[in-house]
Amino acid sequence: MFKAKILVIGPSESGKTALSDFLSDATETIGGEYRPTQGVRILEFESQTLDASDKNATLDVELWDCAGDFKFESCWPALMRDSNGVLIVFNPDVSSHLREMETWHSSFVSSQGMQESQCLLIAHHKPGSSADRGHPALASHLSKLSMIHSNLEEDPEQMRQAFRRYLGSIVRMMSESREREEMSIIT
Numbered sequence: 001m002f003k004a005k006i007l008v009i010g011p012s013e014s015g016k017t018a019l020s021d022f023l024s025d026a027t028e029t030i031g032g033e034y035r036p037t038q039g040v041r042i043l044e045f046e047s048q049t050l051d052a053s054d055k056n057a058t059l060d061v062e063l064w065d066c067a068g069d070f071k072f073e074s075c076w077p078a079l080m081r082d083s084n085g086v087l088i089v090f091n092p093d094v095s096s097h098l099r100e101m102e103t104w105h106s107s108f109v110s111s112q113g114m115q116e117s118q119c120l121l122i123a124h125h126k127p128g129s130s131a132d133r134g135h136p137a138l139a140s141h142l143s144k145l146s147m148i149h150s151n152l153e154e155d156p157e158q159m160r161q162a163f164r165r166y167l168g169s170i171v172r173m174m175s176e177s178r179e180r181e182e183m184s185i186i187t
């Protein structure tokens, strides 16, 4: 079985910890008092994946719930090492989040030569936020990336399914790169 290291990054207070807890089934209740993540928190669990033809598989996941505070920037290279994907979580109602997305994307995706397909943007809607499901006003190259809306109060299953599909695509990439590696050893 593959093991995937997935980073959860993005602006402070966007909901990375709430979402990570939900995806890893770490908690029954979502929400509660805000406690900024200090550095990083690693959640390990097994998850179902969905491939393009809706087939299930199981994957070992390490979800790295990172701090959104830039004071931890010096840790970023260590976080990025050997990661297989990134989820960038933001609140589409907050204009500073939209501006920050550029920095998160360039620091974690472009700079480490990750493929765009390994990156998923998550417009996370907290309770009481707007129900706007349109395209947030992101910079043009970011709006080409895969993006999903998350609302854990109204439709948690949609988020779970989207995460499983994303993991399915990550597994496919990992197995393709393993095959390439094996071929290069043989030939």
Ligand SMILES: Nc1nc2c(ncn2[C@@H]2O[C@H](COP(=O)(O)OP(=O)(O)OP(=O)(O)O)[C@@H](O)[C@H]2O)c(=O)[nH]1
Pocket: 010, 011, 012, 013, 014, 015, 016, 017, 018, 019, 030, 031, 032, 033, 034, 035, 036, 037, 038, 066, 067, 068, 069, 125, 126, 127, 151, 152, 153
């Ligand atoms: N009820 C509810 N509360 C949420 C949800 N998402 C975030 N929150 C609340 O919003 C606040 C901030 O969420 P966090 O998940 O801690 O934010 P974060 O992105 O991890 O923030 P940093 O660790 O500082 O980068 C917390 O009080 C959460 O409980 C949600 O889907 N439902």
Ligand SMILES: [Mg+2]
Pocket: 016, 017, 018, 035, 036, 037, 065, 066, 067, 068
């Ligand atoms: Mg957090």
